[in-house]
Amino acid sequence: MSRFLSPVLTAVLLLTPGILSIQASGAKPQLGGKSEAGLCRAIGAAYRPTQLVADPVTVFPLTDGNATRTALRDRFNNRWASIDDETLAAVNILPASWWERNNDIAIDLYNTIPGPQEVNSVKKNYPPGIVNAPEWDNGVWQTGTTTVSGIDAAFYAPPEKFKGDFARAVMYAATLYNTGWLASIAFTILDGTDYPALTPYASRILLDWHRSDPVDDIETERNNAVEALQGNRNPFVDFPDLAEFLWGNRKGEPYAAEGEKMPLHSTYRLSADDKIHLVSPEIPDDAVWTVNGSPVSTATLPATALGTGSHHLRFRSPSTGTSGCLMIKIVP
């Protein structure tokens, strides 16, 4: 009997809560207006799986299969492997053994892809990285060592064609699974904090991979397939620029999705470019505003119109009956 789930069975399981249900609590945090640690926490809270598949191998035909579901994408050998190939196994991009008290990372499909069983034994619990001194190489991926901060550390170098995919998987894991007990080998990649969560070495190489191998149809289709199984998406596939706001060339700037107005947040710069949009997912669209006690009729104020200092915003919503206040700061 095939170890993979039939499409019918998969559909039944998807409709049945409790494959491995995870309770989601509270409203989904918004990302707009947040930066650095706040943005990282918001991503971690907003993109958690609602359920996990207990045995990822059973659903690989859905996430990594060809159109006819007769073969699986084997990234480690740059080939399509027959679905009947019993040597295929689940391979974690970041080793689950790094987390002593969290098994979710082992079966999270954004951290788990199909590959030959030998991949797990060859790459052991090594982190992904650059390999300067190869010890194993099949022409597609390799393991070996690289000197990082004066120390020779073991790494595996993912297949060149999929380095961006691997980078975005690590970014996902870093923002969702950045707490908990980490094995010492993890600290070449993860810093054990809420933010930046990635070490300087990791953020440098992962951003390089992320930029040089952008999201393609393969990855987008996988994102869709995993969402159907886990109820979440990898935000770094949908919104690649998130990586720049967290670790890259836009670090420190409040985040706004392309084409969207920057929601209200705490701090603005006194520059012609910085505008205060009196909008927020937390505030009704029909809110009527006062700023420092004076009514305002526009939905956008240039920061230069208010000047540096603290400014008091108040709103009332005629339709909902809600009212509120907040303070913002404008800095030089």
Added chain:
Amino acid sequence: MKLPALIITATLAMSVSCGHKELPRRGSSTVQPETPGGVLPEPERPGHNPSDIAAELNDPTPRFIYGGITLRYDDGGILFTRYPDGSTVITDLDGIDRITLSPGTMREDSTFLSPRLSMTHGEMTIVSLSLLKRDDKAAWYCAMFPDSASTIIVLPTDI
């Protein structure tokens, strides 16, 4: 007669134990280190100092400080939203923290019937909620929790 600043004496007496710091459990013992001069005096329990309460009540800055979460209006980006049902939501627009306080119906002694408090990660059990003070700028509430911890929550009244 309407007082500009309404202080509830009965609840103020009750609030002697209410401060923004979490109190030690009742009955808990503290191992005291020995010193050449003898045993060190037991540290004063936070929040039991009347001056702590006075300082809290003299500060009208809307705020929620408890359980590792600090949300102060004057930090910037902290949104206080009041809903028609009397509940107030405090939202950190820069982060993910979110507090919802639904006081419910206030009794004559300024305690509340069936108050509800939820924090970022879920509903919190509160033993009691009382109104300590109210003026035209702010209202000060004392929330008591099952482990004898307590905190003062200050909400704006001029919104």
